[in-house]
Amino acid sequence: MNTWIFTAVVCAGSVAAGVLGALTGLGGGVVIVPFLTLGLGVDIHYAVGASLVSVIATSSGAASAYFKEGFTNVRIGMFLEVATSFGAIAGAMLAGRIPTGALAVIFGIVLLSSAWLAGRPPRPEAPAPPNRLAGRLRLDGVYPTPEGPRRYSVRGVPAGFGLMFVAGALSGLLGIGSGAVKVLSMDRAMRIPFKVSTTTSNFMIGVTAAASAGVYLNRGYIDPELAAPVMLGVLLGALAGAKVLAVSSAAWLRKLFGFVVAALAVEMIYHGLTGGI
Amino acid sequence: MGQRGVDSTSGAFPAAVSRLLRAGVTLSAVVAIGGLTLDLLRHGGDPPHYRVFVGEPAELRSVWGVLHGAAALDARALIQLGLLILIATPVARVVFSAAAFALERDRVFVALTALVLAALVYSLAGRPP
Numbered sequence: 001m002n003t004w005i006f007t008a009v010v011c012a013g014s015v016a017a018g019v020l021g022a023l024t025g026l027g028g029g030v031v032i033v034p035f036l037t038l039g040l041g042v043d044i045h046y047a048v049g050a051s052l053v054s055v056i057a058t059s060s061g062a063a064s065a066y067f068k069e070g071f072t073n074v075r076i077g078m079f080l081e082v083a084t085s086f087g088a089i090a091g092a093m094l095a096g097r098i099p100t101g102a103l104a105v106i107f108g109i110v111l112l113s114s115a116w117l118a119g120r121p122p123r124p125e126a127p128a129p130p131n132r133l134a135g136r137l138r139l140d141g142v143y144p145t146p147e148g149p150r151r152y153s154v155r156g157v158p159a160g161f162g163l164m165f166v167a168g169a170l171s172g173l174l175g176i177g178s179g180a181v182k183v184l185s186m187d188r189a190m191r192i193p194f195k196v197s198t199t200t201s202n203f204m205i206g207v208t209a210a211a212s213a214g215v216y217l218n219r220g221y222i223d224p225e226l227a228a229p230v231m232l233g234v235l236l237g238a239l240a241g242a243k244v245l246a247v248s249s250a251a252w253l254r255k256l257f258g259f260v261v262a263a264l265a266v267e268m269i270y271h272g273l274t275g276g277i
Numbered sequence: 278m279g280q281r282g283v284d285s286t287s288g289a290f291p292a293a294v295s296r297l298l299r300a301g302v303t304l305s306a307v308v309a310i311g312g313l314t315l316d317l318l319r320h321g322g323d324p325p326h327y328r329v330f331v332g333e334p335a336e337l338r339s340v341w342g343v344l345h346g347a348a349a350l351d352a353r354a355l356i357q358l359g360l361l362i363l364i365a366t367p368v369a370r371v372v373f374s375a376a377a378f379a380l381e382r383d384r385v386f387v388a389l390t391a392l393v394l395a396a397l398v399y400s401l402a403g404r405p406p
Contacts, residue, residue, distance in 0.1 A: 206367035214400030220332030224356035
C-alpha cells in the first residue's frame with residue numbers, strides 16, 4: 001500500500017466517521033480513533049492527534065452555523081472554558097506517560113459511557129430557582145422557543161465547573177471533543193436547558209481541543225499527512241450527517257449507530273487488554 | 278443595556294463570531310488541501326509510516342518551524358500550516374470574546390478570558406528550549 005491509497009482509505013473512513021459522529025451526537029473523534037488504530041494499525045498517539053484536529057474543524061464549523069440561532073450562551077461557555085482548557089492541557093501531558101494499551105482501555109470505557117449518556121432520555125424541563133454564584137457571574141440567559149424567548153437560571157456552578165475539568169482532561173488524553181461529558185455537566189449538574197447545553201458544549205469544544213492541540217503538536221503527535229485527510233473527511237462527513245438529521249430525526253438510525261459505537265468500544269478495551277494496540 | 282453585545286442572542290457579536298469561525302475553517306481546509314496535493318504528487322508512491330510512533334521531526338513540532346517550512350513551500354509544512362490555522366481559529370475566537378467583554382467593562386470576564394488565552398498560548402508555545 002502506498003501513500004496515495006492510504007490517504008484515500010483514511011479520507012473515506014473519516015467521511016463515514018463524520019456521518020456516524022453527527023448522527024449519534026458523539027462527534028467524529030470517538031469513531032476515528034478506533035477506525036485508525038483497529039482498522040489501519042495506526043499507532044494510537046498519531047490517531048489521537050489526527051482525531052483532535054478533526055474535532056476542532058467540526059466544532060468550529062457547527063458552532064458557526066448554530067451560533068446565529070441564539071441558543072449558545074457565551075458567558076457560560078467562556079466561564080467553563082477555564083476548566084476545560086486547563087483540564088485539556090493536563091490530559092494532553094498525561095497522554096505521553098500512559099502506555100498505549102491502557103490508553104485504548106480508557107478510550108473504550110469513555111466511549112461506552114458516552115454512548116450510554118447520549119442514549120438516555122432527556123431530563124424533564126423544570127425551572128430552577130436563581131442561584132447566587134450564577135447570578136453574580138450573570139450566567140442566566142434567555143433562549144428562543146416557538147412561544148417566544150424563555151428565561152432560565154443556572155445552578156450547581158462548582159459541580160459543573162469540576163465536571164468540565166474532567167471533560168477537558170478526557171479530551172486532551174483521548175483526542176476527542178468529550179461533548180457527552182460537557183452536556184452531562186451543563187444539562188444535569190447545572191440544570192441548563194438541553195438545547196443550550198448542546199450548542200454551548202459544541203461552542204466550547206474547539207477551544208478545549210485547541211488547548212491540547214498545542215501540547216500534541218510539540219510532542220509530535222500531529223502528523224500532517226494523516227491529520228489532514230482525517231480532518232477533511234470528518235468535516236465533510238459531519239456536514240452530510242447534519243443534512244440527514246435536518247431531514248429526519250432518525251431515532252432507529254441513532255440506536256443502530258449507538259450499538260456500532262458500543263461494539264467499537266468493547267473492541268478497543270479487548271485489544272488494549274490483550275496488547276493488540 | 279439596549280444593545281447588549283456578548284450575551285445577546287442576535288446582533289453584531291454572534292454574526293461576527295460565525296463569520297470568523299467559518300473563515301478559519303475554510304482557509305485551513307484550502308491550505309491543507311493544497312499542501313496535501315503537493316505532498317501526494319511528490320511522495321504519493323512512498324509507503325505509509327504510522328504503525329510505530331516515532332514522533333514528527335522537530336521542524337513540524339513548533340509554530341516557527343512550520344512557518345519556516347511553509348515559506349520554503351515544503352509540502353508537509355504547508356499541510357501543517359493548514360492545521361495550525363485551524364487550531365488558531367478558536368484562539369482567535371477567544372481573543373475576540375476578550376475584546377467584547379472589555380468593551381462591556383466586564384472585568385471578571387476579561388480576567389477569565391485572559392486566563393483561557395494564557396492556557397492556549399502556554400500550550401502552543403511548548404516547552405522552553
